[in-house]
Amino acid sequence: MDGELKDVITNVQQMYRADAEKSKLTFKTSSNLGGRFRSDVQIREHEMIIDEPASIGGTDLGPSPVEVILAALGSCQEITYRAYATAMGIELDNVSVILEGDIDFRGFFAVDESVRPGFNKIRARVAIQSNASLTDLEKLRDAVNGHCPVLDILRNPVPVELDVVFNSSK
């Protein structure tokens, strides 16, 4: 068991119980259309290229936006398993996730306006390696699926405010 990480989690929980304002965080990213479909993304000190495959006119220098959504879900499941296993004192040797997401591109390409442009369905296979009891692993799974941020973001609506500015000098 990772005692140091368990202390980090316990300390964060105590801080949030003592002062709820400290729990309210804002994440920021920025990006720019550097090429035809290539988006150059800045996330704190991390840089990332998101692009489209050559088959639809991109330069394939990075994953596409919808693939990045799947990647975020897989990693968020894994990280949430690690955090909750540590907090609950349950042994966890490994977690890996395989994801599939179905899109009907008649939506994006405006061929059928009744078809949604995003994923119709996502399927995840989450593989857990652990010597813990089945009872403990089922408790862990239920705790993870109740608290995984990206799972919540995908399964439930997120209000998105769009402020579109034309030819601002800023």
Add this chain to the structure above:
Amino acid sequence: MDGELKDVITNVQQMYRADAEKSKLTFKTSSNLGGRFRSDVQIREHEMIIDEPASIGGTDLGPSPVEVILAALGSCQEITYRAYATAMGIELDNVSVILEGDIDFRGFFAVDESVRPGFNKIRARVAIQSNASLTDLEKLRDAVNGHCPVLDILRNPVPVELDVVFNSSK
């Protein structure tokens, strides 16, 4: 105007009108918890590291899952602007996006079960550079916001099927 890209878009639309089955695509990713919170992601030939900041016990070798969600939205907006501007014959010099997403971490840390673990709200500032008329730019904006896959994925629920497997040899 990018005539080659316009032809790609027109050809894809004609293919989907002729055979709707061709429009149904499945995207795949896989990932593995390589470190404490570090997730090693494979997306076709693209590799990506998703991690957590040191403040909550990570090694900060990459952006966090929720930051990656914001990045996907920004790039998807930009790519959808490029695609629709080209298809609609509207000049587009540049698009950039700044995103903010608010999370109350009492949700993830199980301090208050009434708080959702994901984003409460996302704010996007989308800056368009173009010499097109305001009327055209407003048409473009409305077309983009009606067809941007990641915007749809965030604003509307996506069914996620989770198959959790304990100690499978596969």
